[in-house]
Amino acid sequence: MRTFNDILGDDDLLEFTLQARVDFGFFARRVLGLNIKWFHEEWVKLFLENERTLIYAPRGFGKSTILGVAFPLWMSCFNKNLDFLIVSNVYSQATDIITKIRNYIESNEYLYHLKPEFASKVWRRTELQTTTGCNIVSRPYSPNVRGRHFNYCILDEASLDRYARDKSIYYSAIAPTVIRRRGHIVLIGTPRSKLDLMEELKKHPDYVVKTYPAIRNGKALWPEVFGRKYLMEKKRELGEIPFNKEYLLNLIADQIYLFPPSLIEPAFRDDKIMTIFKDDEKRYQYFMGLDFALSASPRGDYSVFVVLKKDRETGMMELQYLARYKGMDYKIQEQKVKELAKNFKPVKILADESTFGRIVTQDLKEMGLPVEGYSFHDAQAEYLMTLRSAFERNQLIIPASYKEPYTKRKADILFRELTSMSPVESPRTGRVTYKNVSGHDDTVIALALAVKAATEQKTFLPIVGMA
CATH class of the missing domain: 3.30.420.240 (Nucleotidyltransferase; domain 5)
Incomplete structure (x- = not known):
């Protein structure tokens, strides 16, 4: 159990809460104990300020944890009656998201008040409710969310083949779930193919697109975890083509392909x-x-x-x-x-x-x-x-x-x-x-x-x- 003493230290509870309410980075570091960097905070800012957002980031940089777990916890802690939809590649990943959110609530004194009295009866493997009236729903990519309405929708690893195989699910089933409430959608992923869902949406003028390669201008984006030396070792291990896609977010390096997209x-x-x-x-x-x-x-x-x-x-x-x-x-x-x-x-x-x-x-x-x-x-x-x-x-x-x-x-x-x-x-x-x-x-x-x-x-x- 993460206790109030672990979280607050010498801070006053009221002052701490006022700060945590308006500062996602502060909340994630102090309440959840996460290693939050500037780009994580920027992802949340982009999500809040734009109705449609695409975020490209390398594998292992916390995309699912920040936007799929920490964000709904933060919003549910300080807001009432919000509905969140988290879309994952497969069912097992969808249940894993809810399990992580549930574990944070049940093992954290600051968050424990979010657990309803009859949680065992109302919490499901892919859905839970909080005492603030918020609903967090996690589903695999499928049409089975039709008819529901959400304030925030997060599509995790939205560049994977499952999304690409039937993009109509996004257009006909998922995107409409936020229309009534003028909600926000963010798609997060690592480049896979010029034909994936994120690449298609990139061309749409209503989508804000931000890319966070592991190395930019010769400097590591997250040096404490993915330093330049480590990344060069990964390059030797993976080979140039996979490394360019997974870490530099360079979908296709034209010079190393016989039929480049261009x-x-x-x-x-x-x-x-x-x-x-x-x-x-x-x-x-x-x-x-x-x-x-x-x-x-x-x-x-x-x-x-x-x-x-x-x-x-x-x-x-x-x-x-x-x-x-x-x-x-x-x-x-x-x-x-x-x-x-x-x-x-x-x-x-x-x-x-x-x-x-x-x-x-x-x-x-x-x-x-x-x-x-x-x-x-x-x-x-x-x-x-x-x-x-x-x-x-x-x-x-x-x-x-x-x-x-x-x-x-x-x-x-x-x-x-x-x-x-x-x-x-x-x-x-x-x-x-x-x-x-x-x-x-x-x-x-x-x-x-x-x-x-x-x-x-x-x-x-x-x-x-x-x-």
């Missing part, structure tokens, strides 16, 4: 959708890229089939359709390819013959499809450079309409895989290959094969008026 973003068009329906074949030729896989394990690769259309006149290429499967029998994969080929009538199909791809390629040839097999691994650099060149020359369009769920989902996956392709030099041979630091590169391989097929094929305009 290069490929113009190709991703939110006015275009992917579709199975074929366009005018007099204007377009169709090509396919195939990357096969069999594994159904969580870490296993995906089978990806890309359909690309090419304008006969301009040479402009556009991703028409992208199919992605896991754990599918190769005979069923062959049938899927056959159906796509029947629909689009591709001029040329390139297939990766790695692993069992050679068997499938041979079967597809026997079906009469215009397929050629290549070992992507052996000619990796050539195919990837052809794809990069298409982006550089603005000759490739990737549909990415946020209004069409299938398109947005597949475009997000492709963007993530493209922006994670990094060069790796063999220490033995000096040969440079490309590795995907996100774990999967299947959509990149299939797209590269389709682009290679389209760029190798000479474009002929159809002859009109002849029998």
